[in-house]
Amino acid sequence: MLPVVTDPAKLPMLFQDALNAGDIEGVLALFAPGAGMRTVTGEQITGTEALRAEIGGTVAARGKLTNVPRQALVGAQTALLVTDWTMEIDGPGGDRISPTGTTANIAHRDADGGWRFTLLNPLGIA
Structure with missing residues (x-):
């Protein structure tokens, strides 16, 4: 079990x-x-099982993520986390590809004081 994340700016690196x-x-x-x-294909998914399937697919494709946090804005128990990313992953044809982007993620502080993602958008404003 993950310890309580008390700084929302740490979430992208923990991910x-x-x-x-x-x-x-x-x-x-x-x-x-x-x-x-929102997945990199533009589909919006919700809930643990859909997230598990998406993340599991990334792991199965040998995804290697590099995050570079850009900014964390915090207010009213909510944080906007903007992060540049590169994902090395096996492409559909078996070739290794490295898409990049900027994600705009939202996190919320829970009653236990810990921060958790509520919405991820790896496509940013695209």
Whole structure:
């Protein structure tokens, strides 16, 4: 079980480290119940099982994520986390590809004082 994350700016690096370790449950522990995300294909998914399938697919494709945090804006128990990313991953044809982008993520502080993602958007404003 992940310790309580008391600084929302740490979430992108914790996500990166858990994903790169192939720790699907560790990644899921960073999400609030009912959280969602927009996938890199533009589909919006919600809930633990959909997130597990998406993250599991990334792990199965040998995804290696590099996050570079850009800014963390915090107010009213909510944080906007803007992060530049590169994902090395096996492409559909078996070639290794390295898409890049900027994500705009939202996190919320829970009653226990810990921060968890509520919404991920790896496509940023695209």
